[in-house]
Amino acid sequence: MTKLYLIRHAEAEGNIYRRMHGQYNSRITQNGLRQIQALKQRFETVALDAVYASDLFRTRKTAEALYLPKGLPLNLEPRFREVRVGVWEDQPFGLLERTQPEAMRAFSRDPERWAVAGAESYAEYSRRFAEALEEIALVHPGGSVAVLTHGCVLSGGLHRLIGTPFDSSRSDNAAVCLLEYENGVFTPVYLFDNSHIPEAISTRARQRWWRQQGGRFNLWYRDPRPEDEALYHPLWAPAPGDRVWIALLDETPVGYVALQGSGVSCLYLRPEYRHRRFGDQLLGQAVSVLRSRGLQTLSIGVPTANLEAVAFFARHCGTPVQMDDVYTAFRMELRVPPLLAGNDPGGL
Numbered sequence: 001m002t003k004l005y006l007i008r009h010a011e012a013e014g015n016i017y018r019r020m021h022g023q024y025n026s027r028i029t030q031n032g033l034r035q036i037q038a039l040k041q042r043f044e045t046v047a048l049d050a051v052y053a054s055d056l057f058r059t060r061k062t063a064e065a066l067y068l069p070k071g072l073p074l075n076l077e078p079r080f081r082e083v084r085v086g087v088w089e090d091q092p093f094g095l096l097e098r099t100q101p102e103a104m105r106a107f108s109r110d111p112e113r114w115a116v117a118g119a120e121s122y123a124e125y126s127r128r129f130a131e132a133l134e135e136i137a138l139v140h141p142g143g144s145v146a147v148l149t150h151g152c153v154l155s156g157g158l159h160r161l162i163g164t165p166f167d168s169s170r171s172d173n174a175a176v177c178l179l180e181y182e183n184g185v186f187t188p189v190y191l192f193d194n195s196h197i198p199e200a201i202s203t204r205a206r207q208r209w210w211r212q213q214g215g216r217f218n219l220w221y222r223d224p225r226p227e228d229e230a231l232y233h234p235l236w237a238p239a240p241g242d243r244v245w246i247a248l249l250d251e252t253p254v255g256y257v258a259l260q261g262s263g264v265s266c267l268y269l270r271p272e273y274r275h276r277r278f279g280d281q282l283l284g285q286a287v288s289v290l291r292s293r294g295l296q297t298l299s300i301g302v303p304t305a306n307l308e309a310v311a312f313f314a315r316h317c318g319t320p321v322q323m324d325d326v327y328t329a330f331r332m333e334l335r336v337p338p339l340l341a342g343n344d345p346g347g348l
Helices: 013-017 030-042 057-067 093-099 101-109 122-139 151-162 208-213 226-231 278-292 307-317
Strands: 002-008 050-053 074-076 144-149 176-182 185-193 220-222 243-249 252-260 263-269 297-303 327-333
Touching (some): 002 151, 030 307, 050 057, 093 101, 093 220, 122 144, 122 151, 144 151, 151 176, 151 185, 226 252, 243 278, 263 278, 278 307, 297 307
Parallel strands (some): 050 074, 050 144
Antiparallel strands (some): 243 252, 252 263
């Protein structure tokens, strides 16, 4: 009997920026790095014979929790990649919900009805996942193998292999499934276990407030209009020459993002929408645009006295690169290591 640990990657940009990251190659968040440490602790006493991962960066980085401590190579397998979502790649969830609500519902709950230009079908992505998993089980008979993969393709693969209900949002980041394989049959031992992830760093726990309310949460963006000037804060209004996006919840403007060069000049939310993770999505819009321009880093500075802003950017960027009594500057890495061929010889 072969044991197969199927692990979703740690929290990545798309999870908190609320953007559709299928095969878009994104980074792990600061909170995701903490989840990777928790995953490492869970597997400290678990024997593994091999570690496999999709070749996207967010799975490769998560896999460091397993293959590096155990001195194993990382075997890259593109068939464990997330679903290719075609023209939806890197689009805000809020925009897709607004313009293609039926397709979004099908993507999450009814994959056999989901179809988007340039995307894989459920039959295609669930088949590639299932075939790769069975090949690995046959290569390691009687062994224990870890597979680092993604939420939607994992849900589709399990639906195909063992008939579990399809739900693309069911798994927490860095959660673990265990299947046993014998005589051509996959048997679940447990599914989507996140008991090793403290609630304080659980992605699903931090989303509980809006999931329970059943209300809208995902933002979309449009160009500014003359009437939007009333939204601008007098101290943090966009400067001449800034590129500005207005953020909307349904049809209500809730804030704005302004970029100038390689930096964020304004990131503003109306007070009644703060402390509800909407700011993460505004930052995600800035990251998406700057990365698409080929920039390697994002820069922003805030008044040191604005403790709320300093805490927000420290959560996303880590330690400030400059800090004094007046001004605190942050820099965020935008570069994503490219896809690799063959095995990864070491950490990223």
